[in-house]
Amino acid sequence: xxxxxxxxxxxxxxxxxxxxxxxxxxxxxxxxxxxxxxxxxxxxxxxxxxxxxxxxxxxxxxxxxxxxxxxxxxxxxxxxxxxxxxxxxxxxxxxxxxxxxxxxxxxxxxxxxxxxxxxxxxxxxxxxxxxxxxxxxxxxxxxxxxxxxxxxxxxxxxxxxxxxxxxxxxxxxxxxxxxxxxxxxxxxxxxxxxxxxxxxxxxxxxxxxxxxxxxxxxxxxxxxx
Numbered sequence: 001x002x003x004x005x006x007x008x009x010x011x012x013x014x015x016x017x018x019x020x021x022x023x024x025x026x027x028x029x030x031x032x033x034x035x036x037x038x039x040x041x042x043x044x045x046x047x048x049x050x051x052x053x054x055x056x057x058x059x060x061x062x063x064x065x066x067x068x069x070x071x072x073x074x075x076x077x078x079x080x081x082x083x084x085x086x087x088x089x090x091x092x093x094x095x096x097x098x099x100x101x102x103x104x105x106x107x108x109x110x111x112x113x114x115x116x117x118x119x120x121x122x123x124x125x126x127x128x129x130x131x132x133x134x135x136x137x138x139x140x141x142x143x144x145x146x147x148x149x150x151x152x153x154x155x156x157x158x159x160x161x162x163x164x165x166x167x168x169x170x171x172x173x174x175x176x177x178x179x180x181x182x183x184x185x186x187x188x189x190x191x192x193x194x195x196x197x198x199x200x201x202x203x204x205x206x207x208x209x210x211x212x213x214x215x216x217x218x219x220x221x222x223x224x225x
Contacts, residue, residue: 006186006220007196008213009034009067009176013049014200020054023204024062030209031217034065036178036198037087038144041072044096045144052078052085059086067091067136069117069178069198071144076103083110091115091138091176094127104133115176119144120152124161134173136196137162141189142179151180156192163193186216190223 010032015023027035037055042048055066067089068082075092076099082090090107094116097103107114115136116127120143127137139158142149162175174195181189182202189197197216206212 004195004224006190006194006217007034008032008203008216009036009196009198010203010209011036011038011178011198011200013038014204016204017050021058021061024058024064026209027203028062028064030203030213032064032203032213034067034196035062036200037066037068038200039068039070039072039078039082040144044073044093045071052081055082055087056085065089067115067176069115069138070096072096076106079103079106079110083107083112087112089113089115089136091117091136093117093119094122095119101130101133104130108133117178118158120155124158124165128165131162131165131169131171131173136174136176138176138178138198139194140179141177141181144179149180151185151189153188155179156188159189159192159194166193183212183215183219186219187223190220 010027012023024035040047040049065088068087069091073096075096092103104114113135115138116134117138119140141151141155176196177189177194178198181197181199
């Protein structure tokens with residue numbers, strides 16, 4: 001496992017919405033490499049957050065990787081808007097559309113990286129036929145819609161499964177984990193095979209966010225041995 005490095009991806013869902021640009025600046029200064037945008041429509045999940053205009057307005061002010069996590073029904077209708085807004089990754093849910101292959105193909109055809117996500121009740125088997133075409137798999141380790149939840153330990157088995165498939169088939173998709181990822185759980189997540197740790201409230205509640213990211217990296221490195 002030498003050479004592995006975990007990427008920390010703070011979710012601005014947990015930031016102060018009155019100053020989103022400052023929140024993204026804080027992510028950049030902290031040493032994290034990805035900004036995670038939780039896009040919620042009030043239908044697929046109970047909450048409503050924000051849309052592509054927020055991403056578009058912030059994009060000129062950050063060089064970080066932007067991952068739009070679309071927790072919305074019929075995400076294929078919004079792909080163009082989020083590509084045009086400047087996203088580097090667009091991640092959609094297996095459960096959100098019956099035309100999943102078509103939607104992922106559309107993302108790739110627009111020249112950005114495509115991701116697929118599954119909620120805790122969805123098995124890895126449901127996305128196996130699509131793993132050869134995705135750049136990222138996002139494993140939800142909480143039920144989506146609210147920040148600050150506790151990681152569901154049984155979901156770690158999905159990360160192990162995905163890592164095993166990736167090695168066996170020689171795929172190169174990244175495994176991202178979202179939900180309850182913090183200083184207490186980062187080692188379990190990384191040991192299971194994750195490459196990206198999405199963290200929301202743990203990051204924005206930290207008194208020293210740079211120290212938090214540094215500590216997350218240090219704990220991850222201990223898991224690699």
